[in-house]
Amino acid sequence: MTGMREGVTSVAEQEISTRLVELLTQQRESLGAAWLENVSATLRGRISVAELDRELRELYSALVDGLRTGGFDWQGDSYAEVRALLGELSRNRARQGFSPTETAVSVLAGKEILEPTTETSAEDIHAYLRLSRLMDALGLYTLEVYAKTREEIISAQSEQLMELSTPVVKLWEGVVAVPLVGTLDSARTQVVMEKLLQTLVDTGSDQAIIDITGVPAVDTEVAQHLLKTVVAARLMGAECTISGIRPQIAQTIVALGIQFGDIVTKATLADALKHALRRNSVDLGRAGGAA
Amino acid sequence: MSGPRPLPDADHETITIESNDDVVRARQLVRTLAQRCKLSLVDQTKLVTAASELARNTLVYGGGGVMRTGLVRRDSRVGVTAVFEDSGPGIPDLDLALTDGWTSGGGLGLGLSGARRLVDDFTLDTEVGRGTQVAVTKWAR
Amino acid sequence: MTERVPVLKIGDVLLVSIQVDLEDQTVLDLQDDLAARIVATGASGVVIDITAVEIVDSFVGRMLATTAAISRMLDAETVVVGMRPAVAITLVELGLSLGGVRTALTLEKGLDMLARPDSRPPAKP
Numbered sequence: 001m002t003g004m005r006e007g008v009t010s011v012a013e014q015e016i017s018t019r020l021v022e023l024l025t026q027q028r029e030s031l032g033a034a035w036l037e038n039v040s041a042t043l044r045g046r047i048s049v050a051e052l053d054r055e056l057r058e059l060y061s062a063l064v065d066g067l068r069t070g071g072f073d074w075q076g077d078s079y080a081e082v083r084a085l086l087g088e089l090s091r092n093r094a095r096q097g098f099s100p101t102e103t104a105v106s107v108l109a110g111k112e113i114l115e116p117t118t119e120t121s122a123e124d125i126h127a128y129l130r131l132s133r134l135m136d137a138l139g140l141y142t143l144e145v146y147a148k149t150r151e152e153i154i155s156a157q158s159e160q161l162m163e164l165s166t167p168v169v170k171l172w173e174g175v176v177a178v179p180l181v182g183t184l185d186s187a188r189t190q191v192v193m194e195k196l197l198q199t200l201v202d203t204g205s206d207q208a209i210i211d212i213t214g215v216p217a218v219d220t221e222v223a224q225h226l227l228k229t230v231v232a233a234r235l236m237g238a239e240c241t242i243s244g245i246r247p248q249i250a251q252t253i254v255a256l257g258i259q260f261g262d263i264v265t266k267a268t269l270a271d272a273l274k275h276a277l278r279r280n281s282v283d284l285g286r287a288g289g290a291a
Numbered sequence: 292m293s294g295p296r297p298l299p300d301a302d303h304e305t306i307t308i309e310s311n312d313d314v315v316r317a318r319q320l321v322r323t324l325a326q327r328c329k330l331s332l333v334d335q336t337k338l339v340t341a342a343s344e345l346a347r348n349t350l351v352y353g354g355g356g357v358m359r360t361g362l363v364r365r366d367s368r369v370g371v372t373a374v375f376e377d378s379g380p381g382i383p384d385l386d387l388a389l390t391d392g393w394t395s396g397g398g399l400g401l402g403l404s405g406a407r408r409l410v411d412d413f414t415l416d417t418e419v420g421r422g423t424q425v426a427v428t429k430w431a432r
Numbered sequence: 433m434t435e436r437v438p439v440l441k442i443g444d445v446l447l448v449s450i451q452v453d454l455e456d457q458t459v460l461d462l463q464d465d466l467a468a469r470i471v472a473t474g475a476s477g478v479v480i481d482i483t484a485v486e487i488v489d490s491f492v493g494r495m496l497a498t499t500a501a502i503s504r505m506l507d508a509e510t511v512v513v514g515m516r517p518a519v520a521i522t523l524v525e526l527g528l529s530l531g532g533v534r535t536a537l538t539l540e541k542g543l544d545m546l547a548r549p550d551s552r553p554p555a556k557p
Contacts, residue, residue, distance in 0.1 A: 197517035237535035
């Protein structure tokens with residue numbers, strides 16, 4: 001979609017944009033009404049007519065201004081207002097859950113308003129075609145903004161989900177655990193790691209258990225993250241035990257050549273808890289019972 | 292050595308690194324920017340630590356230099372970029388320098404490999420006799 | 433004149449609470465001050481509290497390791513306490529080993545640890 005840059009507009013293009021401005025201004029009321037009708041038909045009452053009317057009127061005015069001062073250069077400064085309005089429209093639609101089509105139709109329905117009939121002059125048909133091309137470009141722009149907004153929403157939601165699905169629980173005085181469930185990816189494992197370490201500080205616990213009973217598979221990256229979590233916990237002065245390593249996972253880890261060194265691993269969460277408590281009581285014992 | 296790397300979309304700040312005070316200033320400046328683009332606490336810590344390592348390298352190994360830093364944009368992401376530049380001796384053996392060194396006593400002790408792991412984008416330009424330029428970027432997630 | 437980090441004495445133990453963004457010279461001064469105070473007081477333990485420290489780079493890391501080594505030679509054990517999670521994660525990523533420096537979650541646990549020698553192995557890489 002190559003628009004001609006401002007200042008390099010051909011005489012022909014200028015004539016066309018002038019003609020369009022003329023048409024659009026003269027028949028503003030009827031064309032605006034037609035546009036509104038087309039759009040509200042597709043949106044079937046999910047947006048109030050009054051609101052749609054306001055949206056489209058603003059867009060209409062901005063479009064005419066754009067044509068008047070910037071020709072067909074929809075990416076230039078003259079169309080900044082148009083782009084801003086379309087962006088806002090798009091973002092709102094995306095947030096409210098409208099489909100991409102429903103969003104784009106607000107723009108594309110504008111094409112029909114000047115549709116030629118058998119009585120239209122050749123010159124005006126030309127103008128219509130040019131307008132049609134412009135509206136297509138704007139329609140695509142609307143979709144781009146829509147898509148981006150949807151991505152942002154999904155991204156925010158998945159973050160929230162990650163937060164909610166990694167609960168760190170206090171099992172005993174001085175012992176916290178995080179039971180991991182489902183497939184782990186790098187991002188989620190990092191979130192878990194940070195949360196676990198912070199909980200150690202918040203609860204004053206110096207024993208952590210990471211239970212992976214509910215994790216079907218572990219790859220190199222995840223195993224590395226687990227390792228790093230244990231090392232980080234140690235640096236802080238806490239100890240970390242990994243429990244729930246099933247035979248398949250053990251095989252995978254060995255096959256991947258990942259060294260777990262002296263990190264304690266237990267088959268079940270219960271064993272890990274026993275181990276953690278034993279560690280703590282041994283220390284208490286040596287101090288002669290002093291806490 | 293290629294010329295200064297342009298920072299797209301950035302209003303960046305440049306400080307000289309000629310003393311220990313400057314290393315502290317470098318840290319503070321990078322931390323401020325990291326907070327501005329809302330990097331998570333862990334990411335902030337990683338970036339500022341990397342900046343500290345690189346600033347110190349510039350001072351100690353590079354004989355002094357500059358740091359240029361600022362916010363950058365790519366698509367819809369925002370991040371912090373820091374470029375460390377010196378006209379020092381340059382690094383003769385890149386492979387060695389990027390080896391995990393100073394825990395085992397080997398390597399050049401430049402902490403470059405460590406710093407690289409702390410950031411998202413890492414580029415290194417060096418030539419013996421001309422100097423070194425290290426550019427790092429950390430993006431907000 | 434650079435600020436010096438204060439060294440307090442609690443019984444047999446020296447306590448250093450690092451509050452500021454450490455400048456290199458401050459770090460080196462601290463090393464010297466601690467060594468001198470250990471000898472002067474005959475302290476058997478040192479606790480370095482880094483609860484307020486937001487950035488630990490290789491320089492500071494090496495200082496901690498060196499201080500622990502020096503203290504050990506002067507017959508005192510060192511424990512580093514209060515390391516923040518973000519700092520720990522960064523150190524692991526940096527690949528920095530604190531070379532056998534013992535660590536504890538809190539000042540209390542650190543003092544506990546010093547009172548009971550050999551109860552916990554030092555933090556391994």
